[in-house]
Amino acid sequence: MGIESALPEGIITTRLDKVINWGRKWSFFCYPFITACCGMEYMAAAASHYDIARFGAEFPRFSPRQADLMLVVGTISHKVAPVLRLVYEQMCEPKWVMAVGACACSGGFYRNYSVVQGADRIIPIDVYVTGCPPRPEAFLDGIMKMQAKVDTESILSRRN
């Protein structure tokens, strides 16, 4: 049974990437950038009924320096866009962004002078969660997608 059979009991082998990614994906520290309606569903997902704690992501950090997963929850207007970029740039690597809801993904049904047509015009986005607003299940699904994405990364790819 592989290399482990030659080793004393209690020792396993793995790749460094695998261990680090495992740690990262089960301990997201979210920065909820909540602007609008979807925030209500974020509250619902974070509270006891849907219990985001099952994914190790229950603890919101309101300082971008301490967060690694940014949740863009709600409509991004042109007035708030500089704030969004500033907050994103303040986050330390490794960092990921999840756009929650139709407005954050694409501007939703607000095609007008004041709404940014998708948060990805301001910052790079890793996972898009659709819905107006997405149900908590969809939100949790987004978290799982995010975990899957983190799992495929290599620590080397984030150099420079």
Place this chain on the structure above:
Amino acid sequence: MAESITIRKLKERFGDRIKVVPSPFDGMDTVAVKRGDIADVCRFLRREEDLDYDLFRDLTCVDYINETPRFEVVYHLYSISHAHAVRLKARVPEEDPTIDTISGIWVGANWFEREAYDMYGVKFNGHPDLRRLLLYPEFVGHPLRKDYPIDKEQPLVQLREEMKGVR
């Protein structure tokens, strides 16, 4: 229909400087006022004991682009003690979009006037702090004017698709 006390009092005080406008849908007393008179009328409505319009409900502006004068500032007032309501309207021309402020009579009008200025470009004379409210100072134009295109964006930050070397 019998005249309400508001209309009667206003007619007594201002005579033909005001014009009563029918409002068949909601039956609210509606009065068209010359823009120079608006502060006087409001002060009268607020101070007169039988009227006592104490609750400032709403102030907004409508852009009638095909008519002259172009803009119409609309005021909604309500009196808690007498339970009556009135709507005032004042026309403002496009070439000189100014009207007197009423923020000295109801302080709440302050932000409503700022919003009307922001959205329609109507200036309120004597307003203590006439800045944009909902939009940012860099914004050019007034979005709720009918001739402002709905999808004309004015981004504050460089969008990612315009940056070099971004996927």
Place this chain on the structure above:
Amino acid sequence: MKDLTKELHTQCMTMQMGPSHPAMHGTVKLLIDIDGEDIHTVIPEVGYLHRGFEKMCENSTYHQVIPYTDRLNYVSPFINNVGYVMAVEKMLGIETPERCQYLRVLASEISRLTDHLTCVGASAMELAAFTAMLYAIQGREWLWELIESLCGARLTTTYTRIGGVAYDLPEGFRPQTRKILDKVQSLIDDMRGLLEKNRIFYDRMRGTGVLNAEDCLAYGVTGPCLRAAGVYYDVRKAMPYLVYDRLDFEVPLGKAGDNYDKFMVRVFEMEQSIRIIDQVLAQMPEGPIAVDDPKVTLPPKEKVYNSIEGLVHHFNIIIKGIRPPKGEVYFAVEGGNGELGFYIVSDGSEKPWKCRCRPPCFPIVEAMPKMLEGAMIADIIPTFGMVNMIGGEMDR
């Protein structure tokens, strides 16, 4: 406390609170001048969630506006739906059937419950009472189940139609509602028990964020904040719409106009809402849920799919829209935060010339400097919590 800090060397500085701050639920910025812990001036900066509601409405048909109204006050979307639709009905001069009116009251009061639960829960959380917030969210979750069974969505309901409502009560709604209301009532009692006489909560709420009756009116503040100052003004009583004049409920009043009174007014209002829902379920007659006028009401889906008239009417309303006569209307309902008015101007076409929403929390946020000047930094949190700013409605 002030005497103690007098000897400390402090200097005046300007601080930005927001637009992304844990206690500013929603995006709003407060520019605060502070000297030590004392607040000198507060300038709220709003508009971070301006989504061009009016511009979108002016470019949509009357029916297409309804989903936009959901997203004004996204904590109590039913009330917005009802307010907008009734304003349009005033222009068309139609009176909806009785059952529809009861359904609208039912929906509005469920929404009021969710609104107040969210407000109370969120502000309790900001005062470190996390359990109370989990209770409130749990209660809201149950109510959302109810809403979902009624209209298929949790948050963005789009329940009303011009001339009626979209769906009748689903099967088993009454016993289900009764069960959920009981649970919510006991939850409210629990939450109240945790907070009402809690030393920390009481001390931080009592005497802070005071706005007296006169100032409230001059600012245009309505709703729980006005009633906390002791003014008897509730649109449901002052200008009864729907069937509110047939229902027996009280309007709770406060005295001091401080945060604690605002909190208690909200708690009592929730109890009244439960009372109203009970009466509505008992009184609601059978009958149609929308007016029988094919020029106004969207036909039910079975008719659209199975009969040619239904399809033609549906097509006509969707493509051509309805055309209210030229004129203007102002119609107000009692929203979660106060008087929610819609001022609609029609030019006789299928799109509103202007669709203005008079947002209830707009004047309340405007009055925040008045509530906070001379207070201390820690008072901002309960005051802002009780203001219950809802970004979508505030900035539109």
